[in-house]
Amino acid sequence: MQRIGLSRRLTALTLAAGDAAILVGGGVVAAWLRFGSGLFAQEFGKTLDHPWFIAYALVSQLLLSTTFDLYRPQSWRTRDYVLLRMAALAVTLATALALGVYMVPAWRFGRGLLALTLLVALPAQAALRFAWLAMAALPHPRRATVIGDGPIVGALEEELRRRPTAPFRIISHVPAPTESVPVELRSPELADVDLVVVASLTHDATVDRLAALNFRGVPVVDAAGAYAALTGRIPVQQVDSRWFIATGDFSSLATTPFHQLQRILDVLIASVLLLISSPILLVAALAVLVTDGLPVFYRQRRLGRYGAPFEVVKLRTMEQGSDENGPVFAEEHDRRVLPVARLLRRWRIDELPQLLNVLRGDMSLVGPRPERPEVAAGLERQIPFYAFRYSVRPGITGWAQVHLPYCSTFDDHLAKLEFDLYHLRHYGPAMYAIVLIRTLGALVFRPGR
DSSP states (O other): OOOOSSOHHHHHHHHHHHHHHHHHHHHHHHHHHHHHHHHHHHHHHHHHTOHHHHHHHHHHHHHHHHHTTTTOGGGOOSHHHHHHHHHHHHHHHHHHHHHHHHHOTTSOOOHHHHHHHHHHHHHHHHHHHHHHHHHHTSOOSOEEEEESOSHHHHHHHHHHHHOTTOSOEEEEEEOOOOSSSOOOOOHHHHHTOSEEEESOOOOHHHHHHHHHHHHTTOOEEEHHHHHHHHHSSOOGGGOOHHHHHHHOSSTTTTTOTHHHHHHHHHHHHHHHHHHHHHHHHHHHHHHHHHHHOSOSEEEEEEEOGGGOEEEEEEEOOBOTTTTTTSOOOOOTTOTTBOTTHHHHHHTTGGGTTHHHHHHHTSOEEESOOOOOHHHHHHHHHHSTTGGGGGGSOOEEEOTTTTTOOOOOSHHHHHHHHHHHHHHHHTTTHHHHHHHHHHHHHHHHHSOOO
16 A cells, blocks of 8 residues: 555544543543542542543544544545534533443542533544644645646546645656657656656656665655545546556455454344344334335345345335336435435435345445446446455445445446445455444434435
8 A cells, every 4th residue: 555645544543642632631620620629639539440431431532533534634624524523522422421431330420520521622622633734734745746647647636636634745747758758857856756656657767767766765656546545445447457456455355364254243243233223123114114004124136245146135215116117226305215214214224124134144244335236237337347346245334335425326336436446455354443433423424315
């Protein structure tokens, strides 16, 4: 994986460490304000006698901040975007800590002290992110030269322009040298840059020079890889089959032992989720039954791993006979959707029966969404590398689902595939965990159709 800026993992760790320090510091300040100097040591010492509560609070902060995208500055488009997610964090973190204290009475942390801690800590955490945005808005020291042309260059420049925290800026653009037009890369064009982005290049002499430059500490990256690192999606219309081979990131996809570990995690987590969600699913099924009669559930043929067909199970949310004339993508205000089902689709409750598909092994909790055979056949003809997404089990949620709403157009499906391929490139326990955690945030902030 090519790194073109400050490591995202380092950024997330820095913000997480700042949040932890602020939360602990908020508890100290809250105890001082509530009990005064006379009783501070005695009362705060009671909290320190329960280190598991402190660990619980810090883990809750970490998971919920990840859920609401508060550790990815590259996604913070505006201050309002950050404030909205900080408000969601305030509600959910307060609820999580209150439930923890209620479930474990030995954790001595009063409601007043808890409220005061959050009143001190959360504004400070928001200020940390605003300061991060302000620093990121300053001219970035990392300067790049782009070699070559093509649509990927325009897409990369557009992505850099719209980002408040772009990891580099393009200061020069050089045509790609060829054997017939050997444009010479002059030393000044490379002396003042610390990143070279290659969009197209076949000139052997220039390749040799860039390889030497790379070994001297100036990263040389391909434009498609730079775009993927910025956006979390692989630009399928700007790469060819050789690119997938050259990256080396897909070679172990079929044999990685994570397939077996993922299957164990899927069964354990799906069993727990099915048990917890059973009352919700029962109420939803009764609502469909009362408003539109039987059947409550419906089965639909989808394509699984390696293109093997299976039947997915879902709550019926549309009028009976909606697909009599063939598959039609759902629209934003689709008249076929039952009135009571709009709420079910908004919160993806209609997807809960697919936990049975997970237990049967047809699906995973995390993976590309399964598509109908007739739709997939058309997309395979129109979109390059579409069949690559069959390399893993399809999922109830996935990297594409936490970034996009329902797909209803060709461009939507193109974008979904780009996210799916990025998921496959980073297939493993880290991607699995991050998608599960961020799914809750996607439910809250990305309404469905």
